[in-house]
Amino acid sequence: MPQAQKLVRDVLAGRRGSVNEFISCYGGEIVDYVSSLLPERQPPFEKVVEDILVDALAQCRTALRIDDDEQVREYIFRSATTTVRNRHSELLKGEADPRKASSLLSFEQVLKATGMNERELTASISEGRIRAVRADNQMVFPAQDLPNAKAYSKRGLYYVSARERELLCLAYRLRFSPELIGQWLGSSADEIEARLSSGATELASRQVVKGRL
Numbered sequence: 001m002p003q004a005q006k007l008v009r010d011v012l013a014g015r016r017g018s019v020n021e022f023i024s025c026y027g028g029e030i031v032d033y034v035s036s037l038l039p040e041r042q043p044p045f046e047k048v049v050e051d052i053l054v055d056a057l058a059q060c061r062t063a064l065r066i067d068d069d070e071q072v073r074e075y076i077f078r079s080a081t082t083t084v085r086n087r088h089s090e091l092l093k094g095e096a097d098p099r100k101a102s103s104l105l106s107f108e109q110v111l112k113a114t115g116m117n118e119r120e121l122t123a124s125i126s127e128g129r130i131r132a133v134r135a136d137n138q139m140v141f142p143a144q145d146l147p148n149a150k151a152y153s154k155r156g157l158y159y160v161s162a163r164e165r166e167l168l169c170l171a172y173r174l175r176f177s178p179e180l181i182g183q184w185l186g187s188s189a190d191e192i193e194a195r196l197s198s199g200a201t202e203l204a205s206r207q208v209v210k211g212r213l
Contacts, residue, residue, distance in 0.1 A: 004072035036169035039154035094162035156208035164199035
């Protein structure tokens with residue numbers, strides 16, 4: 001019996017620890033997928049991840065008919081794209097926003113990102129722990145210099161729309177084919193490939209990625 005199908009059977013049988021094993025197996029890639037829609041992992045990030053996992057677990061009886069590990073994985077992400085459209089469709093409405101893509105943050109954004117108050121941030125600047133620069137006659141802060149810079153590592157993805165970010169993640173990060181993605185989203189493979197090309201070209205031109213994805 002394939003490992004993925006055994007895991008599904010264990011979940012359905014209520015075997016102790018099987019749900020945690022399911023989350024361990026697929027949770028990381030689901031987090032990557034949701035991060036494409038919410039690059040900064042702001043609310044409702046955790047809620048979307050939870051809803052995807054809950055829906056996949058609730059419907060996993062369907063996967064009992066599948067006898068291939070990769071096809072079980074495909075089932076999980078078909079379910080994920082459905083959950084997003086049924087329960088979080090507003091996330092797909094996000095247009096490209098170059099302002100969000102900037103790696104320079106305002107004073108207020110740094111306060112929110114770090115959890116500091118104004119006095120603490122001012123002290124950090126004075127002591128050289130956080131670097132401030134001038135741009136357009138305003139004090140701004142390079143995101144890569146912040147203590148939690150990793151949280152901003154995907155801001156460049158805002159150069160493309162949420163729908164393009166989703167496609168790029170499914171195709172290049174998770175390695176699903178345009179044909180399969182098209183089946184899930186009700187589009188032709190040619191249309192998916194064209195949208196992927198457009199999104200990848202834009203990110204490359206902005207130097208968010210090196211060369212073509």
